[in-house]
Amino acid sequence: MGSECHHADGAHPGLKGHALTHALGAAEHRCVATQERLTAPRRRVLELLLESDGPQKAYDLIAAFGEHGEPAKPPTVYRALEFLERLGFAHRIESLNAYVPCRIDGGEHRAAFLICDCCGAAQEFEPDFTAQLAAAEAAGYQVSTITLEARGRCSACRAG
Amino acid sequence: MGSECHHADGAHPGLKGHALTHALGAAEHRCVATQERLTAPRRRVLELLLESDGPQKAYDLIAAFGEHGEPAKPPTVYRALEFLERLGFAHRIESLNAYVPCRIDGGEHRAAFLICDCCGAAQEFEPDFTAQLAAAEAAGYQVSTITLEARGRCSACRAG
DNA sequence: TGGGTTATGTTATCTCATAACGGTCGATGT
DNA sequence: ACATCGACCGTTATGAGATAACATAACCCA
Ligand SMILES: [Zn+2]
Ligand SMILES: [Zn+2]
Ligand SMILES: [Zn+2]
Ligand SMILES: [Zn+2]
Numbered sequence: 154m155g156s157e158c159h160h161a162d163g164a165h166p167g168l169k170g171h172a173l174t175h176a177l178g179a180a181e182h183r184c185v186a187t188q189e190r191l192t193a194p195r196r197r198v199l200e201l202l203l204e205s206d207g208p209q210k211a212y213d214l215i216a217a218f219g220e221h222g223e224p225a226k227p228p229t230v231y232r233a234l235e236f237l238e239r240l241g242f243a244h245r246i247e248s249l250n251a252y253v254p255c256r257i258d259g260g261e262h263r264a265a266f267l268i269c270d271c272c273g274a275a276q277e278f279e280p281d282f283t284a285q286l287a288a289a290e291a292a293g294y295q296v297s298t299i300t301l302e303a304r305g306r307c308s309a310c311r312a313g
Numbered sequence: 314m315g316s317e318c319h320h321a322d323g324a325h326p327g328l329k330g331h332a333l334t335h336a337l338g339a340a341e342h343r344c345v346a347t348q349e350r351l352t353a354p355r356r357r358v359l360e361l362l363l364e365s366d367g368p369q370k371a372y373d374l375i376a377a378f379g380e381h382g383e384p385a386k387p388p389t390v391y392r393a394l395e396f397l398e399r400l401g402f403a404h405r406i407e408s409l410n411a412y413v414p415c416r417i418d419g420g421e422h423r424a425a426f427l428i429c430d431c432c433g434a435a436q437e438f439e440p441d442f443t444a445q446l447a448a449a450e451a452a453g454y455q456v457s458t459i460t461l462e463a464r465g466r467c468s469a470c471r472a473g
Numbered sequence: 474t475g476g477g478t479t480a481t482g483t484t485a486t487c488t489c490a491t492a493a494c495g496g497t498c499g500a501t502g503t
Numbered sequence: 504a505c506a507t508c509g510a511c512c513g514t515t516a517t518g519a520g521a522t523a524a525c526a527t528a529a530c531c532c533a
Binding site: 474475476477478479480481482483484485486487488489490491492493494495496497498499500501502503 | 504505506507508509510511512513514515516517518519520521522523524525526527528529530531532533
């Protein structure tokens with residue numbers, strides 16, 4: 154969020170109460186199904202991401218980690234983020250050095266983001282990479298992952 | 314360049330001699346034409362990028378800056394990189410925290426990269442963002458810039 | 474209950490990037 | 504020529520982001 158406008162940060166609404174509990178439960182289920190362990194620190198970091206209204210910096214998560222204000226040690230949070238990314242529960246946004254919970258239902262998927270420079274919102278969408286994959290193949294590349302981050306202004310900020 | 318294979322870093326050949334001089338001269342010309350100044354530190358950082366065989370870390374440039382081994386101060390190089398990016402002479406690769414000289418002739422353009430996880434090469438290409446721009450427009454976003462970085466294996470590393 | 478594997482806690486350090494401030498250079502107008 | 508202004512630079516210091524290394528603890532499966 155630059156100084157360009159007055160809008161609130163992170164247009165995406167954070168989860169609370171039952172919605173939050175339900176989302177965490179769903180993550181728990183997917184971990185059981187894949188024989189992965191949603192341990193306490195991993196669950197806590199996912200909770201912080203789900204509660205948030207927008208992309209969270211790693212050190213914001215570190216600061217907010219403790220239930221009573223005590224911060225976590227950096228490796229605790231970075232390891233949890235690594236796990237959450239690996240399982241598709243969270244994504245890193247490279248151009249922000251920040252993290253968001255996955256907002257796309259279901260398991261593995263290619264992710265891409267529309268990022269508002271005004272309010273800081275990051276909206277995940279499912280991209281069509283047909284053209285880029287064709288270009289990569291033409292160049293002889295075998296693509297494993299694609300990072301796509303579009304910067305601009307969201308509809309709310311354009312209106313305001 | 315992970316540990317996956319034995320290939321040399323950065324498949325892109327660095328410029329030397331006349332080719333390097335010519336590229337720097339072309340940059341000089343474009344600066345004159347746009348009333349920008351290719352000052353000594355800016356020229357030096359561009360030279361380092363053009364000479365290199367692959368993406369360069371900022372602190373690699375800082376270390377190599379001096380003609381006789383003396384490093385530059387970080388702001389010197391970061392300011393030069395900011396200028397070079399602004400004029401389209403260089404690009405930052407977000408997922409590597411590294412910088413490359415622009416390999417596309419002509420002025421402003423959208424950039425995208427194919428990055429080999431094996432040898433570290435980063436090949437610039439001109440992407441077709443039609444599909445993603447349509448998706449963004451459908452979501453009400455006004456897109457200003459797009460970062461696209463595809464990770465995978467280049468043809469040389471697949472063959473080896 | 475032993476042994477391999479995975480995850481955590483902790484300390485320290487590393488990499489990456491920018492704030493702040495004073496001085497220099499070069500263009501512009503008088 | 505000289506003042507003035509803005510862009511650029513050098514320098515110091517610090518902030519932000521991420522990981523190495525190693526010891527300990529939990530888990531799982533014979
Ligand atoms: Zn997702
Ligand atoms: Zn917005
Ligand atoms: Zn380019
Ligand atoms: Zn390669």
